Amino acid sequence: MASTLAAQSVAHTRSQPAGTILLVEDDLDIGQMYRLKLQYDGYHVHVAMTGEMALALAFQSCADLVLLDMGLPTMDGLQVLSALRADRRTSSLPVVILSNCDDPDLVERGLRLGAIDYLIKSRVTPTGVSGRIAGWMAAQAACDARIAVEYERASAVSAPGLAMASRARTSAES
Numbered sequence: 001m002a003s004t005l006a007a008q009s010v011a012h013t014r015s016q017p018a019g020t021i022l023l024v025e026d027d028l029d030i031g032q033m034y035r036l037k038l039q040y041d042g043y044h045v046h047v048a049m050t051g052e053m054a055l056a057l058a059f060q061s062c063a064d065l066v067l068l069d070m071g072l073p074t075m076d077g078l079q080v081l082s083a084l085r086a087d088r089r090t091s092s093l094p095v096v097i098l099s100n101c102d103d104p105d106l107v108e109r110g111l112r113l114g115a116i117d118y119l120i121k122s123r124v125t126p127t128g129v130s131g132r133i134a135g136w137m138a139a140q141a142a143c144d145a146r147i148a149v150e151y152e153r154a155s156a157v158s159a160p161g162l163a164m165a166s167r168a169r170t171s172a173e174s
Contacts, residue, residue: 020046021045051083082113
């Protein structure tokens with residue numbers, strides 16, 4: 001029976017699309033609970049227990065999403081989020097705040113700094129969080145695709161003008 005459950009677990013994990021999640025959580029038990037659920041659901045999970053460790057992992061890894069606690073030692077979640085947004089490597093990395101703090105001002109500040117969602121730990125389960133990850137990543141991919149299309153359009157509009165200016169300069173120099 002145990003081997004059957006283990007085989008089902010491995011089969012379930014392998015059938016899911018893999019993504020990489022950076023879980024920033026200073027409570028070892030909560031971090032372990034989320035890590036196990038996310039891994040079971042097929043995600044690769046990096047765990048950081050401090051803000052500094054979270055930034056180091058975010059800057060060096062290819063995380064698809066960050067689950068960020070607010071109450072971290074020395075550097076709180078808002079400071080981590082600000083640092084992620086300030087760096088070009090992570091400025092568009094989707095961040096979901098996962099915190100016990102439900103202060104409306106903190107929620108507003110987190111969303112204003114660029115978090116895509118703010119979840120209260122006591123109101124959501126690891127299964128609930130895991131079930132929403134694909135949607136968050138799909139929304140981010142759609143946003144990135146829209147930005148790329150807008151950039152290409154802007155480049156195409158300005159490119160003919162640049163080409164004409166270049167030709168005019170070349171003609172004037174001749």
